[in-house]
Amino acid sequence: MQRIRLRYAKRGPLRFTSHRDFARAFERALRRAGVPIAFSQGFTPHPKISYASAAPTGVGSEAEYLEIGLQSQVDPEQLRIALDAALSPGLDVLEAVRAGEGSLADRIDASRWRIELPEVAPATAGDAVTAFLAAPEVLVERMTKQGRRSFDARAAVVSCMVVAEPDPPSEAGGVPCAIIDLVVRQVTPAVRPDDVLSGLRVVAGLEPPVPARVTRLAQGTLTAQGEIVDPLEADREGVGIGGR
Amino acid sequence: MSVSSVFPQLEQLLPRVSKPIQYVGGELGAVVKDWDATTVRWALMYPDAYEVGLPNQGVQILYEVLNEQPDVLAERTYSVWPDLEALMKEHGVPQFTVDAHRPVRAFDVLGLSFATELGYTNMLSALDLAGIPLESGDRTVEHPIVLAGGHASFNPEPIADFIDAAVLGDGEEAVLEITGIIREWKAEGCPGGRDEILLRLARTESIYVPRFYDVDYLPDGRIQRVVPNRPDVPFRVAKRTTMDLDAWPYPKKPLVPLAETVHERYAVEIFRGCTRGCRFCQAGMITRPVRERSITTVGQMVKEGLEFSGYSEVGLLSLSSADHSEIGDMCSGLAQQYADTNVSLSLPSTRVDAFNIDLAQELSRNGRRTGLTFAPEGGSERIRKVINKMVTKEDLIRTVVTAYSNGWRQVKLYFMCGLPSETDEDVLEIAEMAHEVIRAGREAAGTKDIRCTVSIGGFVPKPHTPFQWAKMDTPEVIDGRLKMLKQAINSDRSLGRAIGFRYHDGEPSLIEGLLSRGDRRVGKVIREVWEQGGRFDGWSEHFSFVRWVAACETVLPGLGVDLDWYTTREREEAEVLPWDHLDSGLDKDWLWQDWQDSMSEFEQDDCRWTPCFDCGVCPSMDTEIQIGPTGKKLLPLTPVNGLRVPA
Ligand code: SF4
Numbered sequence: 001m002q003r004i005r006l007r008y009a010k011r012g013p014l015r016f017t018s019h020r021d022f023a024r025a026f027e028r029a030l031r032r033a034g035v036p037i038a039f040s041q042g043f044t045p046h047p048k049i050s051y052a053s054a055a056p057t058g059v060g061s062e063a064e065y066l067e068i069g070l071q072s073q074v075d076p077e078q079l080r081i082a083l084d085a086a087l088s089p090g091l092d093v094l095e096a097v098r099a100g101e102g103s104l105a106d107r108i109d110a111s112r113w114r115i116e117l118p119e120v121a122p123a124t125a126g127d128a129v130t131a132f133l134a135a136p137e138v139l140v141e142r143m144t145k146q147g148r149r150s151f152d153a154r155a156a157v158v159s160c161m162v163v164a165e166p167d168p169p170s171e172a173g174g175v176p177c178a179i180i181d182l183v184v185r186q187v188t189p190a191v192r193p194d195d196v197l198s199g200l201r202v203v204a205g206l207e208p209p210v211p212a213r214v215t216r217l218a219q220g221t222l223t224a225q226g227e228i229v230d231p232l233e234a235d236r237e238g239v240g241i242g243g244r
Numbered sequence: 245m246s247v248s249s250v251f252p253q254l255e256q257l258l259p260r261v262s263k264p265i266q267y268v269g270g271e272l273g274a275v276v277k278d279w280d281a282t283t284v285r286w287a288l289m290y291p292d293a294y295e296v297g298l299p300n301q302g303v304q305i306l307y308e309v310l311n312e313q314p315d316v317l318a319e320r321t322y323s324v325w326p327d328l329e330a331l332m333k334e335h336g337v338p339q340f341t342v343d344a345h346r347p348v349r350a351f352d353v354l355g356l357s358f359a360t361e362l363g364y365t366n367m368l369s370a371l372d373l374a375g376i377p378l379e380s381g382d383r384t385v386e387h388p389i390v391l392a393g394g395h396a397s398f399n400p401e402p403i404a405d406f407i408d409a410a411v412l413g414d415g416e417e418a419v420l421e422i423t424g425i426i427r428e429w430k431a432e433g434c435p436g437g438r439d440e441i442l443l444r445l446a447r448t449e450s451i452y453v454p455r456f457y458d459v460d461y462l463p464d465g466r467i468q469r470v471v472p473n474r475p476d477v478p479f480r481v482a483k484r485t486t487m488d489l490d491a492w493p494y495p496k497k498p499l500v501p502l503a504e505t506v507h508e509r510y511a512v513e514i515f516r517g518c519t520r521g522c523r524f525c526q527a528g529m530i531t532r533p534v535r536e537r538s539i540t541t542v543g544q545m546v547k548e549g550l551e552f553s554g555y556s557e558v559g560l561l562s563l564s565s566a567d568h569s570e571i572g573d574m575c576s577g578l579a580q581q582y583a584d585t586n587v588s589l590s591l592p593s594t595r596v597d598a599f600n601i602d603l604a605q606e607l608s609r610n611g612r613r614t615g616l617t618f619a620p621e622g623g624s625e626r627i628r629k630v631i632n633k634m635v636t637k638e639d640l641i642r643t644v645v646t647a648y649s650n651g652w653r654q655v656k657l658y659f660m661c662g663l664p665s666e667t668d669e670d671v672l673e674i675a676e677m678a679h680e681v682i683r684a685g686r687e688a689a690g691t692k693d694i695r696c697t698v699s700i701g702g703f704v705p706k707p708h709t710p711f712q713w714a715k716m717d718t719p720e721v722i723d724g725r726l727k728m729l730k731q732a733i734n735s736d737r738s739l740g741r742a743i744g745f746r747y748h749d750g751e752p753s754l755i756e757g758l759l760s761r762g763d764r765r766v767g768k769v770i771r772e773v774w775e776q777g778g779r780f781d782g783w784s785e786h787f788s789f790v791r792w793v794a795a796c797e798t799v800l801p802g803l804g805v806d807l808d809w810y811t812t813r814e815r816e817e818a819e820v821l822p823w824d825h826l827d828s829g830l831d832k833d834w835l836w837q838d839w840q841d842s843m844s845e846f847e848q849d850d851c852r853w854t855p856c857f858d859c860g861v862c863p864s865m866d867t868e869i870q871i872g873p874t875g876k877k878l879l880p881l882t883p884v885n886g887l888r889v890p891a
Contacts, residue, residue, distance in 0.1 A: 013251065013255070013268035013270060014268065014270050016258055016265045016267075016268050017502050018263075018265060021265055021503060021504065024508070025502050028500060028555065029554060030554070031555075032551070032552070032553070032554035032888070033887060033888050033889075034885075034888045045586075057264070057265075058258070058259050078887055078889050079887060081889050081890065082887040082888055082889045082890070085888075085889075085890045086554065086888075088272055088502065089270070090270055091502075210256050211256055211260070
């Protein structure tokens with residue numbers, strides 16, 4: 001069985017695709033694209049697909065990962081093109097590589113997020129971020145499957161800063177838009193960008209007037225320097241299949 | 245004038261509502277065209293939630309047919325749930341299409357497909373959100389033409405004030421003809437405004453424009469007459485019939501949603517119409533005559549539809565799929581073609597005979613066993629004669645037992661409650677039948693581990709059926725019978741445990757009855773209910789019987805009628821019915837005779853295998869039965885291996 005790892009993006013309006021929605025669409029795309037997917041044994045065989053932790057519904061992503069098992073060998077780049085064409089525009093397959101040793105999950109322990117806060121001045125956001133980072137612990141609440149629970153949103157945050165951009169993505173001239181770059185370690189319970197936003201509200205009363213626009217920029221292995229290493233890098237070595 | 249997307253405003257609201265994916269579009273098969281490059285623009289609406297509306301075949305077919313025209317643009321819109329409706333009102337976001345998020349108000353036509361009357365309040369919500377005046381009389385040339393289609397448009401009188409026009413019957417050709425009329429009128433610079441375009445539509449004699457007809461009432465509340473109020477429109481408006489389904493093989497590119505919907509499958513209509521003659525069945529009556537799609541076209545559609553969509557399930561749909569003249573070859577051919585794949589085939593069938601089981605067995609060849617449903621509809625042999633569902637108790641039990649001995653462990657039996665002339669005994673026989681099914685089934689299967697589900701629907705008399713004159717039973721009577729039935733089923737504990745019981749209570753059926761056979765006065769009730777918050781009336785968690793009754797009590801007494809008058813009252817032969825000026829092709833004398841035959845428990849054969857029984861449709865609509873067999877066979881597919889990589 002050949003194993004292939006894919007990086008894909010959830011963009012624009014299709015960031016509202018939930019993980020379940022994506023999984024259904026992906027299985028249909030495998031059939032549309034004629035991918036020789038391998039199936040599990042048993043009474044109700046299911047296709048061999050395993051997903052790395054998925055971005056929440058409503059959050060865009062440039063760095064979602066999955067691995068599939070195939071019955072026969074295919075060229076990864078041809079596979080990428082076929083699958084990308086079989087999915088709706090906005091669900092874009094960016095890269096495909098032959099899987100090397102080890103598991104994908106073992107190579108993912110942190111994510112980098114970009115949070116756009118329209119109508120929030122960068123300085124206001126900056127103050128809130130400073131207060132958040134200064135706090136030893138920031139308790140926030142979220143509904144989970146076990147009901148409402150309270151947990152610390154601070155410890156998992158590796159770095160958080162307001163970044164300056166030459167051309168901020170605000171709607172009309174004059175409307176400010178703060179942009180936060182955030183790196184968070186994967187922990188349990190998961191600390192998500194909206195938990196950090198809740199944290200900014202808790203420590204500094206930051207209440208964005210319109211919903212934040214969040215995108216996952218990267219996932220991977222966290223280095224000692226706080227950088228994130230692409231989980232496909234190890235697979236890519238010597239294979240040389242480029243991204244897009 | 246170009247029209248911009250409302251998505252930037254909508255996007256702000258989506259993180260705050262449930263299942264936002266249903267509002268963003270992005271389906272496979274969806275078409276987005278340049279607004280300015282087109283001349284006639286349709287917004288097609290299924291007035292229910294996206295999860296129910298998206299799979300609707302009618303909308304998908306018209307969407308594709310219209311978008312195939314280079315100068316025509318068609319987009320879709322669905323009902324938004326109350327959470328988003330409230331936010332849209334608060335933030336001034338109008339009703340939008342999911343394709344390009346354009347405001348519905350900007351289109352030339354808003355075409356609504358009503359599968360059920362319970363969507364009427366949702367239409368009002370959509371008009372209100374769109375900024376289109378609720379009443380036809382208040383609209384100007386700036387507003388879309390609000391056009392109703394679907395089965396409910398065979399009596400659009402309750403919504404006559406809210407729609408501008410209604411199309412009866414098949415839509416494929418109708419939408420193209422309407423497009424042509426609008427294209428020409430726009431090219432001329434919209435002469436004569438709204439009245440003129442509606443008049444041009446009415447002159448086709450197959451589009452009903454309610455404002456050109458007046459209704460007079462008798463002192464006792466009945467209708468005296470419905471007549472045109474101008475000389476140049478027809479007295480009666482006729483339904484459309486698309487002949488030769490092979491020439492209309494849609495959907496070719498089915499819409500495949502990202503959101504979860506009620507059906508995730510590629511559906512092919514294998515024939516239209518039905519002449520089994522079940523007397524309660526409006527769909528069967530108004531879609532005559534039977535027109536089959538040939539086995540080869542079906543095979544081709546399945547192949548291309550699966551390749552396009554990536555679905556792994558195929559539904560072979562029609563009103564009684566096992567009746568296709570080549571259904572045996574179709575099922576075995578398809579089963580063979582897809583034997584080594586994960587594709588599963590399903591065939592909704594209501595037939596109660598062994599043939600149904602043969603077909604189901606054929607379809608489950610690759611190991612996937614779909615459920616088996618039988619629909620005797622009536623509990624006693626007497627009531628089955630009344631409704632013209634010809635099956636004896638012995639046949640039914642033999643058939644179900646055959647299913648159990650062929651390995652099925654679970655079957656579903658479908659019945660109705662509240663049928664004309666029904667007694668407690670008729671309903672109680674359902675329990676006896678279910679007991680016998682389990683008893684005989686256990687013996688035949690050699691195991692106690694079998695089940696059957698008894699599912700009961702409420703009978704609603706519908707226009708253009710022999711039961712259009714019938715009275716309904718009150719919800720109290722229906723609920724009483726259902727309670728008795730439940731007790732009777734559980735009177736034997738061992739057998740009762742193997743029988744599941746599902747039913748709808750009588751209240752929603754009564755309101756459906758009001759809306760089905762209502763006249764223009766009922767429009768005031770619909771509006772009152774909507775103003776009091778009525779939405780999504782087809783959903784039990786949103787439907788409020790109390791609200792409907794209260795609205796009837798507020799509105800109807802002033803008009804000299806009441807809820808009972810519309811529902812539990814039997815009509816006489818001479819009464820003018822609100823839909824008499826709408827021609828389904830069925831001869832009213834024939835319908836009356838069939839109603840009389842029903843009451844004397846006299847059965848009517850199917851004109852496909854016995855001589856024509858003169859229901860009137862074929863001569864009056866200039867149509868004929870189109871059935872096979874063609875004698876052709878489905879050949880095994882040559883499997884295409886390898887990736888489909890676009891060039
Ligand atoms: S007119 Fe005759 S042949 Fe045609 S549908 Fe009616 S009964 Fe059948």
